[in-house]
Amino acid sequence: MKRIAAAAILAACIVTAQAAGIVRVVTRDPAGRPVGDAVAYLVNLDSPAPVHPPADPVAITQKDQEFSPYVTPIVVGTRVVFPNLDTVQHHVYSVSPAKRFEIPLYIGDSKEAIVFDREGIVTLGCNIHDWMVAYVFVLSTPYFAKTGPDGTAEVPGLPPGRYRLAVWHPRAGTVSRDLVVAGSDDTTQVVSVVLKPDHRIRRAPDAAGAGYR
Amino acid sequence: MRFTRLIPRALVALPLLALARAEDGPYPSASFSGVWQGNVTNATAGDGVLGAFTLEAGGDLTWLQAVDFSTMLSAGVAATADLCTTFGGLDKISAGPRVELRHKLGLGPYAPALSFGIEADGAAFSDSERSHVDAAAVARLSQRFDEALQLVVEANAGGYAANHDVFSGSYASLGAALNWDIDETWRVSATGGWRDGDVVAEYAAAKSSTGWVPIDTGAYHYTGPRQLVRTFSEPFIAYRTTAPTWSWGIGVFPAIGPHTSFALQYTRSRTSAYDTYVNDLVSAGIVHHF
Secondary structure (H helix, E strand, O other): OHHHHHHHHHHHHHHHHHHOEEEEEEEEOOOOOEOOOOEEEEEEOOOOOOOOOOOOOEEOEEEOOEEEOOEEEEEOOEEEEOOEOOOOOEEEEEEEOOEEEEEEEEOEOOOOOEEEOOOEEEEEEEOOOOOOEEEEEEEOOOEEEEOOOOOEEEEEEEOOEEEEEEEEEOOOEEEEEEEEEOOOOEEEEEEEOOOOOOOOOOOOOOOOOOOOO | OHHHHHHHHHHHHHHHHHHHHOOEEEEEEEEEEEEEEOOOOOOOOOOOOOOEEEEEEEEEEEEEEEEEOOEEEEEEEEEEEEEEOOOHHHOEEEEEEEEEEEEEOOOOOOOOEEEEEEEEEEEEEOOHHHOEEEEEEEEEEEEEOOOOEEEEEEEEEEEEEEOOHHHOEEEEEEEEEEEEEOOOOEEEEEEEEEEEEEEEEEEEEEEEOOEEEEOOHHHHHOOOOEEEEOOOOOOEEEEEEEEEEEEEEEEEEEEOOOOEEEEEEEEEEEEEOOOEEEEEEEEEEEEEEO
16 A cells, blocks of 8 residues: 555656646847847746745855855745955945845955845945946846856746747847647747846946146 | 255155054055046247157055044045156156145035145156256135035145256146036036246257257247157257246036946146147046055
């Protein structure tokens, strides 16, 4: 009897695993070039899945007076640390409604992790080095991935159902469409993303001018 | 009297004190440029206007000390070497310290920033009577309106003491620069400025029975210090006077990486003393922050 019950449970697990779909997202701009640093995420329209923040904090580093990574997708409740690998101090801050905070003036590890407890897009800056910028995308769905330099991302483990696929990029906003994931589907969605010009604050120095005195 | 002796010592001590406490640095930078000055004699039109080309090389070290999350104290030393290919007497080397306190009035790149600083410099010319020490107080307001547009307004008040009195003086100035960053690579800048204070005007001289005299009799209106100078290809008489100078200019600064950029600049200045002196400066250079 026990063996039969164990076999049934095992079969149910296998069926469940086999029933999870994968959506591969391919992002391209109108010229056909891949778009990296885009966050692709799926929201189950039938029964939204709960999110479980990771036990370990996520790290966004400062190196060579730039944030890395440029875009970091996380789920609500995730802790984020900001280790400073530079020899110069940074003052990390955000005034975004989804998370306002300041970590003033430190080198090395930040003293405490910041918990991102609201869904939304958080823009990071450094109050000393104005050109530094990065984004944290706080999600309330566990199904997400970030595109790499080749413009592709895979979102695995999708139970069957209706989903809204959305792709967000800092220079494009959000593009979305609805789709259905059935069983162990392995589908590819090509998403066209129109990027606005990349206009960041200039970092390069001005040469000291030769002026009349 | 004791107080005035303390001033130059304080100007050197202040940045050294800041350096001793600084947490970050040094941050070195280097620059190299070629400068054409159309009226290096500062003469009136048709009377000894001479142009000169100078190669300039400079180095700078900066230390930083955070005072609080919005305030930064910086101190540094800068040195330059000028080689005037036209008139060797204008070759010079200079070096000096500076200290600046910068406070940002808020968070983010669009918060205005106020700076107050002191700069000092000692310059040694080949034409030694031009060698001088100088110091200036500087106040600066910087305001970025968006990623592309920034306004910088700067006020200066300073003085310089040269080996010969004719090249000494004091001044006050106010200038502004509007920087437009077309993209991360190209910056275009428009500048304008006003300066009031001592200037040196040089008039071509001729030998007379009473000695060297200016060819242009307008020079006789100047009653301040004067000196025969042999810096240029012919004798000139230098006169010190007080006059306002208006200037305007444009610059293009293409970046060739996050730490390096070229600089192409043109500045025209116009000094209105008894006579009018017009100067054109064209420079091309490169600066690198290590």
